[in-house]
Amino acid sequence: QKEVEQNSGPLSVPEGAIASLNCTYSDRGSQSFFWYRQYSGKSPELIMFIYSNGDKEDGRFTAQLNKASQYVSLLIRDSQPSDSATYLCAFEGGSQGNLIFGKGTKLSVKP
C-alpha cells in the first residue's frame, strides 16, 4: 500500500517566522514529489514540485528531498497570515502519474 505520512497539525507559527512542514512516503521507487496548498473548501493548488535530492527554492518556498530517507519537506520563509491553509504532500504513485496524497498539515500563521 503506497502511503504518505504527514503530521496533521495544526502547526502554528507567528507572522514572519519560518514554517517547516514534513512528509514521509512509502514507495522507494517514487521519483516525483509535490506540495499542494488547499484552503478550506477549495481545490489543491500546486506550489512546489521536486524530483532530485537536495533543495529547490521558489520565492519564499523551499522544498527539500531526501530519497534515501524517503523524506520530503517544505519550508515557508517570512510566513504570512495568507499562508494559513492545509499543505498536502503528494507523490507519483503509478506509471501514469496518479498522485498519492497525504492527509495534509494544517498551518496557522498568527499576525
Added chain:
Amino acid sequence: EPEVTQTPSHQVTQMGQEVILRCVPISNHLYFYWYRQILGQKVEFLVSFYNNEISEKSEIFDDQFSVERPDGSNFTLKIRSTKLEDSAMYFCASSVGDSSYEQYFGPGTRLTVT
C-alpha cells in the same frame, strides 16, 4: 493563465440517480485525472485518462463509474447509481505529460447524495 474548469460547482442528487460531472482541462494538456475528497479526508485518486482511454484506475473506480471525452474539450465523470457514500468533492486535474509532470486541479464539484 489557463485553468481547469468544472461544472456544476454543486450537485445534489437522490440515491440511485445518475450524475455526470463535467471538466474542461487546460487546452494543451493530454493527461486527465479525477480525484475525490470526502469531507475531512485526504484526496484520493480515481482514474487517469489518456488518448481516449483509461490508463489507470483505483479500487474506488468500480463499475458504477465511467469517464468519457465526448469532444475535444470536455472530460466527464459519470456515476451510474449514486450511493450516500459517493458524497464528496470531485476534482478534475490535467497535465501536459504523465509521470513527473505537474497536475493542475479544477475548482471541484461538491456532490451531495441524499
